[in-house]
Amino acid sequence: MKDFINVSPLTLLELSSNKELGRGNLGVLMSRAGVGKTACLIHIAFDKLFSNQKLVHVSLDDTPDKVTSYYNVIFSHLVKALDIKDEIEKRMLFERNRMILAYMHQSFEIKRLRENLKTLVEKLDFAPDCLIVDGLDFEAADKETLQGFKGVAEEFNVEIWFSALTHRHITDKNERGIPYPCSRVDDMFSMIIQLNSTQTGIFLELLKDHDNPVKPDASVRLDPNTFLVTP
Amino acid sequence: MAEDIQRLRNIGISAHIDSGKTTLTERILYYTKKIFAVHEVKGKDGVGATMDSMELERERGITISSAATFCEWKNHRINIIDTPGHVDFTIEVERSLRVLDGSILVLCAVGGVQSQTITVDRQMNRYKVPRVAFINKCDRSGADPIKVNEQLRARLNHKTALMQLPIGLEGDLSGIIDLVTMKAIYFDGPYGEDIRIEDIPQNLIDNAKSYREELLDTASMFSDELMEAILEDKVNEELIYSAIRQGALSRKLIPVFLGSAYKNIGVQPLLDGVLKYLPSPVDIKNTALDMDQDHKEVEVSSEANAPMLALAFKLEVTPYGQLTYLRIYQGTIKKGDDLINSRDRKKIKVGRLARMHADKMEDITGASAGDIIALFGVDCFSGDTFTDGALRYSFTSMFVPEPVISLSVTPKDNKSEMNMAKALNRFVREDPTFHSHVDHESGETIISGMGELHLDIYVERMKREFAAEVETGAPQVSYREAVSAKAEFNYIHKKQTGGSGQYGRVAGFMEPSETGAYEFVNAIKGGVIPTEYIPSIDKGFQSCLKKGRLIGFPVLGMKMTINDGQYHSVDSSDMAFLQTAIGAFNQAYAKAKPIILEPIMKVSVECPSEFQGNVMGSINQRRGIIISCTEDGVFTTIDSEVPLAEMFGYATNLRSNTQGKAEFTMEFSRYSKVPESIAEELKKTLAEGARKGKK
Numbered sequence: 027m028k029d030f031i032n033v034s035p036l037t038l039l040e041l042s043s044n045k046e047l048g049r050g051n052l053g054v055l056m057s058r059a060g061v062g063k064t065a066c067l068i069h070i071a072f073d074k075l076f077s078n079q080k081l082v083h084v085s086l087d088d089t090p091d092k093v094t095s096y097y098n099v100i101f102s103h104l105v106k107a108l109d110i111k112d113e114i115e116k117r118m119l120f121e122r123n124r125m126i127l128a129y130m131h132q133s134f135e136i137k138r139l140r141e142n143l144k145t146l147v148e149k150l151d152f153a154p155d156c157l158i159v160d161g162l163d164f165e166a167a168d169k170e171t172l173q174g175f176k177g178v179a180e181e182f183n184v185e186i187w188f189s190a191l192t193h194r195h196i197t198d199k200n201e202r203g204i205p206y207p208c209s210r211v212d213d214m215f216s217m218i219i220q221l222n223s224t225q226t227g228i229f230l231e232l233l234k235d236h237d238n239p240v241k242p243d244a245s246v247r248l249d250p251n252t253f254l255v256t257p
Numbered sequence: 258m259a260e261d262i263q264r265l266r267n268i269g270i271s272a273h274i275d276s277g278k279t280t281l282t283e284r285i286l287y288y289t290k291k292i293f294a295v296h297e298v299k300g301k302d303g304v305g306a307t308m309d310s311m312e313l314e315r316e317r318g319i320t321i322s323s324a325a326t327f328c329e330w331k332n333h334r335i336n337i338i339d340t341p342g343h344v345d346f347t348i349e350v351e352r353s354l355r356v357l358d359g360s361i362l363v364l365c366a367v368g369g370v371q372s373q374t375i376t377v378d379r380q381m382n383r384y385k386v387p388r389v390a391f392i393n394k395c396d397r398s399g400a401d402p403i404k405v406n407e408q409l410r411a412r413l414n415h416k417t418a419l420m421q422l423p424i425g426l427e428g429d430l431s432g433i434i435d436l437v438t439m440k441a442i443y444f445d446g447p448y449g450e451d452i453r454i455e456d457i458p459q460n461l462i463d464n465a466k467s468y469r470e471e472l473l474d475t476a477s478m479f480s481d482e483l484m485e486a487i488l489e490d491k492v493n494e495e496l497i498y499s500a501i502r503q504g505a506l507s508r509k510l511i512p513v514f515l516g517s518a519y520k521n522i523g524v525q526p527l528l529d530g531v532l533k534y535l536p537s538p539v540d541i542k543n544t545a546l547d548m549d550q551d552h553k554e555v556e557v558s559s560e561a562n563a564p565m566l567a568l569a570f571k572l573e574v575t576p577y578g579q580l581t582y583l584r585i586y587q588g589t590i591k592k593g594d595d596l597i598n599s600r601d602r603k604k605i606k607v608g609r610l611a612r613m614h615a616d617k618m619e620d621i622t623g624a625s626a627g628d629i630i631a632l633f634g635v636d637c638f639s640g641d642t643f644t645d646g647a648l649r650y651s652f653t654s655m656f657v658p659e660p661v662i663s664l665s666v667t668p669k670d671n672k673s674e675m676n677m678a679k680a681l682n683r684f685v686r687e688d689p690t691f692h693s694h695v696d697h698e699s700g701e702t703i704i705s706g707m708g709e710l711h712l713d714i715y716v717e718r719m720k721r722e723f724a725a726e727v728e729t730g731a732p733q734v735s736y737r738e739a740v741s742a743k744a745e746f747n748y749i750h751k752k753q754t755g756g757s758g759q760y761g762r763v764a765g766f767m768e769p770s771e772t773g774a775y776e777f778v779n780a781i782k783g784g785v786i787p788t789e790y791i792p793s794i795d796k797g798f799q800s801c802l803k804k805g806r807l808i809g810f811p812v813l814g815m816k817m818t819i820n821d822g823q824y825h826s827v828d829s830s831d832m833a834f835l836q837t838a839i840g841a842f843n844q845a846y847a848k849a850k851p852i853i854l855e856p857i858m859k860v861s862v863e864c865p866s867e868f869q870g871n872v873m874g875s876i877n878q879r880r881g882i883i884i885s886c887t888e889d890g891v892f893t894t895i896d897s898e899v900p901l902a903e904m905f906g907y908a909t910n911l912r913s914n915t916q917g918k919a920e921f922t923m924e925f926s927r928y929s930k931v932p933e934s935i936a937e938e939l940k941k942t943l944a945e946g947a948r949k950g951k952k
Contacts, residue, residue: 089411089412089414089887090884090885090886090896091414092414093885094885121884125886126886127885127887128885128886128887128888129887129888129889130408130411130412130887130888130889131404131407131411131889131890133888133889133890134888138866138888142869142886142888145869145870145873146873148870149873149874149877150874150883
């Protein structure tokens with residue numbers, strides 16, 4: 027197997043000051059619809075899973091079946107792209123280290139997430155290192171909700187990655203260069219990255235790097251088929 | 258005979274256990290005048306619902322075996338197969354779906370989409386069955402049909418068209434609003450047989466208009482004509498019916514009806530919906546395999562004057578003898594006809610033909626394409642194809658899962674021994690997931706099936722229907738063996754005991770097969786073993802797979818390659834090379850690091866969210882792996898994978914952990930390696946059991 031860590035989209039963080047999001051912190055991946063937000067988010071998940079970290083995928087929209095099929099499709103692409111020989115072992119590794127928590131029909135509450143994580147730790151001895159939160163409506167999400175997530179990140183000592191949908195027709199940015207809808211709540215995030223599709227390719231760009239200025243050209247080019255970093 | 262096939266519907270009624278499908282069937286039979294009184298499941302009158310024909314089913318209030326029945330509604334003929342809800346009997350569901358053209362998916366307005374609904378839905382997808390949904394029990398406390406419709410969209414990923422709205426809910430349910438005709442429908446009379454149509458109550462008009470808009474939006478995706486009519490404000494009922502029918506037949510849309518079968522509300526409009534939106538046999542593309550063209554898939558015509566083709570999808574013992582349920586796909590069957598069984602080419606004569614109505618029957622003289630009928634006294638297996646001899650076709654064999662659990666049965670006396678043999682012979686023919694064999698070492702009769710309840714039902718049936726009193730052993734998991742490494746063999750079989758001797762040498766290697774199935778590779782060069790002996794070597798290897806050398810269970814996923822050997826012009830024979838292969842297998846097996854595999858079950862538990870922790874703990878204690886946890890309102894569904902060996906007694910454990918408020922379903926997922934520590938223990942236990950068996 028070629029080294030996934032060297033071609034994972036999270037290689038971008040090598041260009042950041044701390045080289046990681048860090049436990050207790052929130053990060054967000056922003057992208058327009060159809061660019062590959064979910065695929066990129068799941069690559070972030072695989073980055074953690076292949077490093078033998080425990081991960082909880084929180085889905086606020088999709089059923090576990092759908093989430094599982096996203097992982098399976100991306101894994102099968104990775105098997106081909108990275109020439110993974112020990113496919114069965116790798117699959118067992120990520121299935122054992124991944125837990126899907128789905129909240130259907132507005133069932134989600136921070137309180138429930140906290141209780142569920144507690145159950146995982148206490149009953150299953152499954153202490154996560156990272157949370158992936160997919161499907162949070164950033165236009166409707168208030169600061170209180172994000173503060174709740176921040177509390178969860180600190181209490182369970184995990185880093186949390188979100189996905190956020192941007193719109194083609196809303197080009198507003200705040201004074202720090204963060205696009206809508208995260209522009210209203212960017213202080214809640216330690217890292218903000220954006221997936222952009224341009225005529226020359228797909229790029230993952232660092233927009234916020236903790237409290238440090240973002241280095242110029244802090245972006246990586248991704249293969250549009252595999253979402254792996256390409257020269 | 259010249260009845261219009263387009264006015265025929267073959268439908269199933271499938272759902273989660275206890276969602277009220279047997280009550281619904283009972284009402285359908287009542288309104289179609291097939292029965293003249295209504296009896297409830299577990300009813301106080303002691304009669305039981307008509308479709309639960311077996312005594313055991315009546316007693317338990319559940320439907321175990323599918324019973325076929327025939328009825329007529331508005332000049333259409335409808336064949337209904339009532340199917341069991343418990344996952345242990347899913348072969349019944351699978352069989353009925355194979356021969357049906359459409360289905361009613363029944364859901365409970367309180368429980369909504371449950372894990373069993375998902376299983377049944379998956380099965381319907383596998384057999385490409387178009388369906389309509391019926392949200393039943395809208396009279397129950399906590400009923401929320403709108404939420405259930407949302408669950409159909411979210412959890413089953415279906416596009417749905419809500420055809421009706423309830424008038425009142427729970428105890429106040431009094432009728433339904435038809436969103437196509439925009440009329441209120443009430444059901445009067447002791448059993449709701451008198452339909453009264455009125456204007457929609459004033460307070461519900463706005464809501465009805467809004468849902469009708471949504472219905473039109475959905476329906477217009479399947480018809481440009483309707484889309485144009487909407488834009489020009491020229492919508493009529495026929496356009497809506499036609500658009501929804503197109504959506505339903507293409508399986509891209511599920512029309513959703515609602516009501517309460519128990520309170521006699523909404524059943525007749527559902528029947529209208531079956532006629533409008535479910536396909537007739539001509540609307541469905543069916544295929545068979547042409548044995549004369551190397552099993553090429555060919556389309557079946559559904560013409561009554563085409564050569565006859567029929568599938569035996571269910572066998573049943575009745576007081577009159579063996580009853581074979583047949584679906585005729587093309588052509589016609591008449592009393593006195595000769596039929597050929599495609600499996601063994603045996604000819605049978607059609608004696609008595611009947612249409613079944615639960616456990617009663619109606620004699621008929623003939624039936625044609627699309628029909629579901631029963632034949633008497635035909636000796637065959639479930640899944641056999643019958644033709645009139647003009648075609649050599651066979652229907653694709655139905656998907657049959659392997660049994661995962663076994664137990665020994667011992668007759669209590671001589672009479673029971675004979676009766677048990679009769680019963681087992683019958684059950685094996687009826688149910689392809691039920692297996693029976695005699696263990697040569699212990700002499701015990703072993704029965705195998707899909708779960709504890711599955712085998713439990715057969716043991717009860719032995720007692721009740723065949724007067725066979727039996728004692729059962731502890732349930733035993735069906736383990737498997739596999740090799741995990743490559744190992745070479747080079748074996749000489751030499752025997753000289755007077756007369757012509759036996760000689761053979763075979764060399765090569767065994768290894769895990771990549772496909773998971775048995776593979777035999779002949780890499781012999783230069784004729785060191787003559788071609789005529791190669792099949793015997795293959796046969797010898799295959800005979801070894803039936804009983805592995807580690808714990809005596811079948812061996813899976815083995816690849817055998819032979820690349821060298823030797824023969825003797827006088828002493829070599831088929832028998833000698835068969836024995837050589839067995840010796841070679843034994844020589845290499847231990848070196849190939851054999852491992853034990855155990856069945857892993859997909860277990861889905863639904864419980865009120867407050868018990869989530871207890872349920873997760875209980876799965877974890879059983880070596881289970883939690884895959885996901887889904888919260889929906891106050892309910893949580895926990896999906897996991899658990900070794901079957903750890904699942905015995907789980908129902909009791911779950912009840913006590915959740916105050917009886919949780920339920921679970923279980924189905925076979927795959928075989929997986931038993932952990933080393935447990936494998937060692939298992940080897941000891943099985944060896945001890947085998948020793949006791951020999952004594």
